[in-house]
Amino acid sequence: MDLRALKTFEACVRLGHFQKAAEELQYAPSTVTLQIQRLEADLGVSLFVRDGKRAIVSEAGRWLHHEASALLNAVGSIRQTVSDIAAGDGGTVRFAAIEPIASQRLASVVADFCTNRPKVQLAMEVSGSKSIAERVRAGELDFGICSTPSPALMLQFEPLAEERLGVMMSVDHPLANHMEITAGDLAGLTILVKEPACVYRELWEQTSSQIGMHAFSRHEVGSIHVIQQMVKAASSVGIVPFYGGLELEGSLVIKPFADRNPTISLGIVYKDKDFLGKASLLLMDAIKSIL
Template identity: 30%
Template sequence: MTITLRQLEIFEKVAVNQHVTKASEQLYLSQSAVSMAIADMERITGAPLFERRGRRLILNDRGREILPEVQEVLRRVSGIEQFLSESVGEPVGVLKVGASTTIGNYLLPKIVGEFSARHPKAKVLLYVANTQLIEEAVERGEYDLGLIEGPSHNPSLKASPWIEDELVVISGKKHPFADAGNVTVDMLAGADWIIREKGSGTREIFEAAMAAHGIEYNVSMELGHTEAIKKAVEAGMGVGCLSRMAVQRELNNWWLMEIGTPLDLRRTLYIVTRENSYQTRLFRAYTDLLESISG
């Protein structure tokens, strides 16, 4: 037999009131039920916890030692109950969101900030990695949901279209592509490409677009971070292909040049979740905000 939460509640009330009758009145229990709970608890622990002085029960040294611990347990349980009650009515708690690199760096910070302003009792933790890693983490239950670039390849996950995006081919101002403005399939095949790593949604869309035109291309540099690619392209080390949202600032300031191509680089960004998982109030509030942006 183990000590129950109810026995701890009874122990605490008797310890504070030093009387079975008062404790029973506060707990809405009979005096015999209270006395039996204390007796069971003392039997489980192997020795008395109270000294009997007439009708009063006073904690002995063992009882005094555990009383603060018991009160802490009850406080924590009360906090859990309060949280669970509040989370049904309003967003409360911590939501873990995984996002692939472009979404996590260029879209979600503003969205997370807006959500936090709307729901101050809730907290969103954002994790950024490539699409493949995000899907794997959502499947394992490490993240509550994921936002990925391109289609999902995990059949155990539910993928819902979110918003549309497009990739653009970019070069530095002094690259030959910049003077050409529009390039041919042969020019794309002959370029030195600086691209994202395997497992990236951006890499997948780029490869599919090139394959659709039968273009075999040379990868001169493979980098795992969008900012590193932009800097390398700006320095004239090759050409790249990134999301428009990631390079719009550089295009506006003429630090990078957008190159016209015959490639179809449009894509859909997706929300991925586990099938049939319970959707808390916090989860629904966050996905509602995401869907309002897509509309």
Template identity: 65%
Template structure:
């Protein structure tokens, strides 16, 4: 069944005449007549009967009109949806990000993206780097924002930002008077650590191992938000990424390490950009702006006194 002929037939019934249909479709009247003749020949039935000087729909024609109207609306909707896929104004995005960058930095970017493209169906999950990378590899996620994945997964990784870890504590903590920390200062303190599978836990353990001793008591907590609340309640200290927004005026502060530089690269992880939808590519481009904008405000750049935090070796070099 020729779609153009069906469109012409629907227009004739809707507008009430061959002539009006020809005008709307910008066809010659002879073209409209020819299309209806071909449609009737294809179906083997007359769609119009003569009523005096007028042509009116036959019983078969009236039934076809009802069906054709719904079908053509559906086809129009399909065309618009496919077009939206191509422009990035439609489709679906499935991605995941780690904390705290998800809440502290990219939430606003994602919200602005969704406001600009309300027809896009977006699913944003919060998970760990290892899980995100594995799910990107399996195709469950279009892309992820996390630490560098294992080379065995054969995924693309684009570093966007570098997070520095510091020590979160109450402002009335005895160590809060120090502008910066040394690893040995952690000895004997109650330290709140992320779960074993977290990249930040791995880095924290490296920090602690460098002290050459293990006289501390560590507690495993699976959420930076919970760590923050527990520190606020007076339970120990936390080793966390240095975001200014995680501090709390007159209550919580983050101090950098002076004798080590604990950092982790966070970036986009994906399998093959050629297989991603236009909407996913546009959101990834928006996230890439993290490399060149001031949207990421880390605590280390927010404390002027941090410039004074230098290791004894570095200070000696300055004096030399």
């Protein structure tokens, strides 16, 4: 069945007259008549019963009108959805980011994106760099915000920011009045660090290698925000990225390292932009603008 013929038939029944349908659809009356005739021939039934100059909808016609209305509405919805996806106002976006950049830098831009594009179904995850890169490679994520991925994954990586490693401590800690911290300053202290798979943990291992792992006590904590609360509650210090938003006024400060100034490159990782939806590309651009 031709959708144009169904649309013409629906208009004829809804408006109750072939002439009115022709005016609405901007067809010649003969075109409306021809389309109805072809539709009847295709179905092998009479959709209208002619009574002089009047055309009364037959029983088959009444049933077809009900189904055709639903079908045309569905087609209209399909057209709108496809148009929204093409414009970046619809579709899905699946991405992940590491902490604390996810909460400290990305939360606001993602919230704005969701507000401005409410039809987009967005799924944001918080994970580690290695996991993010592997899932982007597997096609489970459209893109990710993480450290440089392994070359073996053959992913595209656009560096966007350099993050420095710092030491979080209480404002009344003996080291809090130092402008910068050396790795040697931490000897004999209890250090809170992330898990081994975390890029910030790897950076810390490189930084602390000069004084030896035996120089201090170390506890592994899987969350930077938990480290924040533990430092606040005890005399330990935490190894965290240098974010002012992680400091707590009157309670916690973060001091940068002085001796090696350890940094890590963060950026956007993806497989191929040609396979990304418009909404994903727009969100990536929004993230780039703040980083």
